[in-house]
Amino acid sequence: MTKASLSIRIRHKLQQSKLTTLMVTCFIAFNLLLVSVIVWLAYQSFSAVTFAEISKARLALLNESTRRGFDFITGVSGTAYSLASNRELSTLLHTSNARPLAQIHQRREVSRMIEHTLVVNDRISSIELYTDAFDEVPVTMADHIYPVQQITDEHWFQTLRQADAVWVPLQEQSSGHSLIGYAQRIFDSHGETVAYVLIRLSRDDIVQRFADLPLLQDGQVLLIDTAGHTIMRIGSQGTAVTEPEQAVDSNRSGLLTRTAEADGMTIDPLWLEQHTRLGEDGFEVLTDENGNQQLVLYSRPGTLQWRIVQTIPVHTLLAPVQTAGWQIIAVAVIGLLCSVLLAYWFVRRIVRPLQQLIQHMKRLEEGQFDTRITLSFTEEYARLASGFNHMASRLTELMNQVREESRAKREAQTGLLEAQIKPHFLYNTLDMIHWRALDYEARDISRMIVQLSKLLRIGLSGGRLFICVRDELEHARCYVSIQAERLPFAIAYEEQVHPLLRGSYIPKIILQPFIENAVMHACPDDDVLRVKVEIQPLGEQEQDTFTRRFDPPMLEQSDGIVIRITDNGQGLPENWREDQCSGIGIHNVQQRIRLYCGHQYGVQLANGATGGTVVTITLPRIDNEQQLRLWLGGESA
Secondary structure (H helix, E strand, O other): OOHHHHHHHHHHHHHHOOHHHHHHHHHHHHHHHHHHHHHHHHHHHHHHHHHHHHHHHHHHHHHHHHHHHOOHHHHHHHHHHHHHOOHHHHHHOOOOOOOHHHHHHHHHHHHHHHHHHHHHOOOOOEEEEEOOOOOOOOOOOOOOEEOHHHOOOOOOHHHHHOOOEEEEEEEOOOOOOEEEEEEEEEEOOOOOEEEEEEEEEOHHHHHHHHHOOHHHHOOEEEEEOOOOOEEEEEOOOOOEEEOOOOOOOOOOOOOEEEEOOOOEEEEOHHHHHHHHOOOOOEEEEEEEOOOOEEEEEEOOOOOOOOEEEEEEEHHHHHHHHHHHHHHHHHHHHHHHHHHHHHHHHHHHHHHHHHHHHHHHHHHHHOOOOOOOOOOOOOHHHHHHHHHHHHHHHHHHHHHHHHHHHHHHHHHHHHHHHHHOHHHHHHHHHHHHHHHHHHHOOOHHHHHHHHHHHHHHHHHHHHHOOEEEHHHHHHHHHHHHHHHHHHOOOEEEEEEEEOHHHOOOEEEOOOOHHHHHHHHHHOOOOOOEEEEEEEEEEOOHHHHHHHHHHHOOOOOOOOOEEEEEEEEOOOOOOOOOOHHHOOOOHHHHHHHHHHHHHOOOOEEEEEEOOOOOEEEEEEEEOEOOHHHHHHHOOOOOO
16 A cells, blocks of 8 residues: 555545544643653653752762761871870980880880770771881880881881871781881981881771661772772771782773672773872762663862762662652643543544534535524634624625626726717817818917817826826826916926837826926016926935835835926925925825825825926836736736
8 A cells, every 4th residue: 555545545534423422532642752752751750859859969968978987197197296296205215324124114104105095096997007116125024115217118108207197008907908007206306316216097097987878788888098989988888898819901882890799880990090080079970881870979089189980870869859750750640641531532522513513514505595503602602603694694695786787887888988989079079170270370279278178088098097108298288388388488398208218008198197286386586487307216315215105015026117297386385394385286196096006105295496397197107008007916907
């Protein structure tokens, strides 16, 4: 089956379907689509916003846990400073003049002071004192005092000798992994170094710093050093798991891998190294090789430049959101079912008046124009019934009007045949007077009769509304010739016409009324009335000026004709306005131009720059009979 045949079958099915079925089906489909889109968008937006807010809140909690977890640094440095500033300890370390028995006693006292400090600070793994003061004293029991020679080979010892105190990496004896320690020099009263105190922090010491934080009760927490190495991982129960050293595999695609020993996720060391170089915090969603997503949060570095990395399964965070999403879907489905029932009932109520309207339209098609309908279900139906009733009434009126127009047309045709006789009789009479005047050699009378005949012939023009520019100019010349014979002053008439416009069509008898105004009211000073008629194409400047004058809509044609009639008379009176003009000539021309051509065309009068009056007539350019018929909309020209 082709697409065209399928489209035809669907269209045929739709035409055979009832409006009720279509409306209910469309309503259900639209609501189902709308509900689905709204639920999906709401769930996605709510999930994204909720996930972002939860991630930010957990990141803030992680930073706070980092800050609180590494607060022990202040206590460690304070403990070391208390030992270094203890005068009794520095006095006991002076053994140069003491006897061997006294030195043994002094060593025991120093060991006792270290034991006391270690007991007071229960979260410190060990305190070690390195000095050469007791090298010659035999060791009778294990204590925390060692010779300086044991630390001289450490890489951090030279740094310690140049500073009062430093944080140093240490090797834990049990596992061999790097931990942390704080070393400080002890000076005597002369400013000489008499000993070095080293406070060692074991793995258990660090774990205890974070065990009481609520953060560790959810997900997994990794303790990362400055190089991005995982020092330890603390499980959901707060137990520390030693991380084995992992080689960075740059070819591995997944950032997360499963580890059996911790039952959790192991982050790619390369990813850790890249992110721990930055001193900022943040979070990302990483995917393991099985497609499981984990939210990985990394805090800002603490005082030791160590940081905490926490991994939490995404589905754990979004479980409440998913539950809320299913609840929303259930509510939406129930609402959709209820809306379907209401829609069916409402559509039935809407379609019933349309069925009544269809019945009355069938009666109207059968010619029962007196049929009327009454619908009041809604305002729209009331207007529809009113429109139907008005249409039926108008049809009756139009049929009667057509009958009357047909009768009037027949009468007008008869009257036109009768009226054609009168102009013919008038032309014949004028022609007879012309020849009789020639018989008596009254050539001036003959000339006036000829001009009057042309004037009347062009003016009537067989009932045409538009004539050519050349005929309109001929009409104006005839009028000027007749007036020149009867007036006591001379008339200097001049024409300046663009050659391409002589065959254009313009409304007839639009020049003569303004020439007549110039003859009757100009009153020239030199007893010679100068009248000039210019007909040129309408330029862009004239179009803009005339458009602003009449404020019309956009012209249908881009070109036009401008006619200017100037004289050398007295000009218009001061504060003259067109609506105050009592003559009918200007009003008649203005009204006919606007009636035939539109309100964007018309007449404008103004005083000339050197005196007299300037009449500007703007018209559309119509060059042939076809354009004229299109312009008049099919009316007789």
